[in-house]
Amino acid sequence: MARPRKEGMDYFPHDTDAVNDTKIEALRMLYGNDGYAFYFILLELIYRQPNFELDVSDAETLQILAKKVEVSPEKFSNMMQTAIKRECFDPVAYHERGVLTSEGVKKRSKVVVDKREKMRKKSSNGAENELLPDSCIVSDAETREESTQSKSKSKRKVKEKINKIHYAEFVTLSREEYDKLISSHGEEKTNRMIEILNNYKGSNGKKYKSDYLAILNWVVKRVEEEEQRGERRQSEPFSREQTTANQYNANGSYHSNSNGKPVTNTGYASGARVQPQASGSDKAPSKYNEFVRR
Known part of the structure; x- marks a missing residue:
């Protein structure tokens, strides 16, 4: 089953300095970020078209595009006139055929289209070579006197192309x-x-x-x-x-000491018991305290 033919482009180059382009800058200065969004939303739609031209000749399409840009139809119309005046899009194509495109769009898209066509031809040639009978491939090897080193290299290249998979x-x-x-x-x-x-x-x-x-x-x-x-x-x-x-400390249940280890009110710090102190200097240590010290 043949692979479906690809039309349009899924992505396109976006200059990192596009915001300072004089054409786009005019849209931004007059309409703010709406002007910037207007230009690149339309550019995305243009690149998705099979012929890289967006038809804007009817009023219904303009209303739909205004909704997509999220501006009023009146503001969209004003932005369109500014874009045509500043030649963000081709004025001749817009006035004569009611389409949006530009010389830059055509130039960049041609590179991709030519690349696709070349790849299709390579795939087609590879498929034809795979259908050749075995006798056609062996015949050169059997007639060694007529075979040259250049022919053997050519055969190896053809074989490599056949083995490549998209x-x-x-x-x-x-x-x-x-x-x-x-x-x-x-x-x-x-x-x-x-x-x-x-x-x-x-x-x-x-x-x-x-x-x-x-x-x-x-x-x-x-x-x-x-x-x-x-x-x-x-x-x-x-x-x-x-x-x-x-850093947690709730109702004095525990806190962190200088080493970052939690100390509880029961006298524990990281699992070690704190030695209890005598309540007065005149009291002798209890048997319990002596046991703890040992």
């Missing part, structure tokens, strides 16, 4: 490489590594000669850092509870 849209591994990752890191951690590499390659158009080596070189460390951050967050509540318990 574990994500942009990540390919051989079965042996995937099993090694499972053996070293476990299935859950391996799948997280594949997810991180897939997102990175999809958003940047990055290519690696070996996705397996890329995972070993930097993705493993990224996942380990995530796990360490998670462990620190889990340990913090326990530390606070422990500190509170040491």
Whole structure:
């Protein structure tokens, strides 16, 4: 059964300095954070479209979008006019066809679309080679005089391509490489590594000669850092509870001494009995006290 054809994008690059972009800054200065939300909500919807263009030609769609941005239709219309005027979106496409897009959107999406098409062609060629009869593969080996070293290298490359499996849209591994990752890191951690590499390659158009080596070189460390951050967050509540318990003192039942050990009113400190003192200097110690001293 063929894999469903992917349309649109699940993620897109977001510049960390976007808040200072002059186009976006105009929306923020005029409409506050609503202007910022307006721009990026529409941008997300544009990237999810098959042709990376959002149709806003009818009034009903504009009302729905205003609800999504959580502003009034009047304010949404004003923000739209400002965005078109400042060329946050392509003015020509908006006025002539009633769609929202931009040159930057088209440029970034083209990288992803071209990458997908190339991967599909590779998969298709690999499937065709797998259907060849065994006699076609053996024939070159039988005619050694006609075979050259370059041909044998070419056969090995074809075999390697056939053995690669798509574990994500942009990540390919051989079965042996995937099993090694499972053996070293476990299935859950391996799948997280594949997810991180897939997102990175999809958003940047990055290519690696070996996705397996890329995972070993930097993705493993990224996942380990995530796990360490998670462990620190889990340990913090326990530390606070422990500190509170040491400082607890209810109705004089016990308190902490200078060493942080609880002392009770019965004269115990960390399990050791405190020596009772005589009530007066003229009294002789009782037999009980002498027994305790011994």
